[in-house]
Amino acid sequence: PAFRDGVLPRDKIIKINGNSTEGTTIEKAVHSLRGKPDSKVVITVAREDKDSEGKAKETIKDFTLTREVIKIQTIYSRMFPSSDIGYVRITEFNARTPQDIHEMLGKLAKQGMASLVLDLRYNPGGLLPSAIETAKEFIGDEKVVVYTQGRKPESRVEYRAAPRAPYADVPLGVLINEGSASGSEILAGALQDHKRAVLLGGRSFGKASVQSVINLPDGSGLRLTTAYY
Numbered sequence: 001p002a003f004r005d006g007v008l009p010r011d012k013i014i015k016i017n018g019n020s021t022e023g024t025t026i027e028k029a030v031h032s033l034r035g036k037p038d039s040k041v042v043i044t045v046a047r048e049d050k051d052s053e054g055k056a057k058e059t060i061k062d063f064t065l066t067r068e069v070i071k072i073q074t075i076y077s078r079m080f081p082s083s084d085i086g087y088v089r090i091t092e093f094n095a096r097t098p099q100d101i102h103e104m105l106g107k108l109a110k111q112g113m114a115s116l117v118l119d120l121r122y123n124p125g126g127l128l129p130s131a132i133e134t135a136k137e138f139i140g141d142e143k144v145v146v147y148t149q150g151r152k153p154e155s156r157v158e159y160r161a162a163p164r165a166p167y168a169d170v171p172l173g174v175l176i177n178e179g180s181a182s183g184s185e186i187l188a189g190a191l192q193d194h195k196r197a198v199l200l201g202g203r204s205f206g207k208a209s210v211q212s213v214i215n216l217p218d219g220s221g222l223r224l225t226t227a228y229y
Helices: 026-033 097-110 128-135 183-193
Strands: 012-016 040-050 056-066 075-079 085-090 115-119 144-148 157-160 172-176 198-201 209-215 221-228
Touching: 012 026, 026 040, 075 097, 085 097, 097 128, 128 144, 128 183, 144 183, 172 183, 183 198
Parallel strands: 085 115, 115 172, 172 198
Antiparallel strands: 012 040, 040 056, 075 085, 144 157, 209 221
8 A cells, every 4th residue: 555655665654643753663663554454544754855956855745545454475477468578576585486486487488478577676685595596497507696705715605596497598677676675686686697687777775785683682683794695
């Protein structure tokens, strides 16, 4: 509902039903946002924008959202009308993504798919193994999909594709934007580096760090960057 009404990634929710979120915990904010289906909630967001001269400015806007039961589906696919071009959108990488995309690509192939548009816009990432397995659909020959590099040279860890990829020869275009991050950047970068796809859109988010979370006794945590992708 928020996406349909125009709420964007990086918008900051500063009020919920007129109440400031400053100092509010995530749990309390989620409790305020949730409610019975078809009921309303008003959120106030602060959005960083640019004026006519390209200078940064902040705008405040209210959104009245209608709550509904949200069923999480991470992959959508279809054929473009009157064409042999397939379209697959991945909204995030979870445990089922590799299996789902394999099944959907198979269905598109049966419908005559000769080329594919892979949409990774606003995909924030998710599970790294899931992104790597998805890359294996298009990249074979045991090529490097991604590697992590820590402070020491011997800390390098490589993740490679399988010997054969089911769709290694399908022409591929990939859509990305500023909301494409982490796992989606890894997938897009691997496809671009191995000349398997043409990337279209805007500059992606730029998250290339491997982080470990250390829980502290007071309930807080320390997020430590231990390597880079």
